[in-house]
Amino acid sequence: MMRLASLFTALALGLAACAPQPETPAPAPTRSAEVPAIYQARQDRGPDGEIIDIPAVRAAYLTDRNRRQLVPFNGPESAGTIVVDPYARVLYHVQPGGQAMRYGVAVGRAGKGFEGSATIARKAAWPAWRPTDNMIRTEPELYSQFAGGLTGGMHNPLGSRALYLYQGSRDTYYRIHGTMDPSSIGKATSAGCIRLFNQDIIDLFEQVPNGTRVTVRSQADSLRYEGPMVETPEGYVVPANELQTALATPMGAAAPASAAPAATPAAAAPLAAAPQSFPPMDPYAQIAADPFAQPSPLLVSDPFATADATFVSPVESAVP
Numbered sequence: 654m655m656r657l658a659s660l661f662t663a664l665a666l667g668l669a670a671c672a673p674q675p676e677t678p679a680p681a682p683t684r685s686a687e688v689p690a691i692y693q694a695r696q697d698r699g700p701d702g703e704i705i706d707i708p709a710v711r712a713a714y715l716t717d718r719n720r721r722q723l724v725p726f727n728g729p730e731s732a733g734t735i736v737v738d739p740y741a742r743v744l745y746h747v748q749p750g751g752q753a754m755r756y757g758v759a760v761g762r763a764g765k766g767f768e769g770s771a772t773i774a775r776k777a778a779w780p781a782w783r784p785t786d787n788m789i790r791t792e793p794e795l796y797s798q799f800a801g802g803l804t805g806g807m808h809n810p811l812g813s814r815a816l817y818l819y820q821g822s823r824d825t826y827y828r829i830h831g832t833m834d835p836s837s838i839g840k841a842t843s844a845g846c847i848r849l850f851n852q853d854i855i856d857l858f859e860q861v862p863n864g865t866r867v868t869v870r871s872q873a874d875s876l877r878y879e880g881p882m883v884e885t886p887e888g889y890v891v892p893a894n895e896l897q898t899a900l901a902t903p904m905g906a907a908a909p910a911s912a913a914p915a916a917t918p919a920a921a922a923p924l925a926a927a928p929q930s931f932p933p934m935d936p937y938a939q940i941a942a943d944p945f946a947q948p949s950p951l952l953v954s955d956p957f958a959t960a961d962a963t964f965v966s967p968v969e970s971a972v973p
């Protein structure tokens with residue numbers, strides 16, 4: 654409860670900071686040599702023209718699968734389509750020539766997600782947010798204080814940009830958006846939506862117009878095109894075949910090139926048990942288990958399954 658109280662206090666202070674203030678020159682963002690240029694700190698204009706500082710993404714959160722990068726694309730979608738895979742925890746913006754720009758994402762809880770096809774019908778920079786009436790009714794202790802909504806800004810769970818998905822004229826309540834918690838990217842923590850680093854959603858926002866088609870993969874489609882995924886003790890996922898290769902490679906030896914994802918679930922080899930020396934991927938991750946006895950990784954059959962239940966902000970987890 655103390656942690657929740659601290660969170661709500663911080664949010665209240667964030668809202669208070671949105672009151673009109675005298676204009677003063679904003680200092681240039683500090684740059685970190687360890688962070689790629691696309692993830693460095695930057696400044697952006699807020700909903701009322703104010704300057705908003707977007708912090709750099711910590712290097713520890715920039716795992717290979719979390720970094721924005723051009724990759725070969727495996728799927729039937731045409732160029733220009735967005736493909737969300739909540740099981741592999743990635744988003745693809747399909748490009749010509751069998752390639753796609755891949756982004757790492759955080760995904761929502763089971764039962765509140767969406768699969769199938771939709772269209773981006775609305776885009777918003779530094780969007781406002783309000784919990785749904787049902788959320789306020791069922792959990793008033795968490796959400797009633799936000800019944801009036803939150804203005805756009807770094808205190809808002811939608812982050813710097815939001816893409817709103819519709820099926821015809823019907824709102825799916827499924828969003829692709831930024832985040833107030835960059836440590837969550839690559840993990841299963843938010844409630845039903847797909848969120849990216851603020852730097853990444855700004856990039857994607859500029860690339861896609863209203864009317865863009867979005868496909869959200871089912872678990873069967875994820876297995877077909879990505880192969881089985883394994884969750885690490887830190888809460889990230891990696892392809893099972895890559896982990897098997899890493900575990901089979903002696904320390905100090907060069908690993909062979911990664912194999913392509915299995916074409917079908919049946920083609921995937923059974924997962925070998927991980928040794929106790931399984932390396933952590935995020936030095937900032939808090940692992941409850943003894944660090945000298947890491948738990949074995951788990952095959953991911955539920956995108957919301959995690960090896961360790963960690964605290965989730967009730968605001969960040971409440972994105973409709």
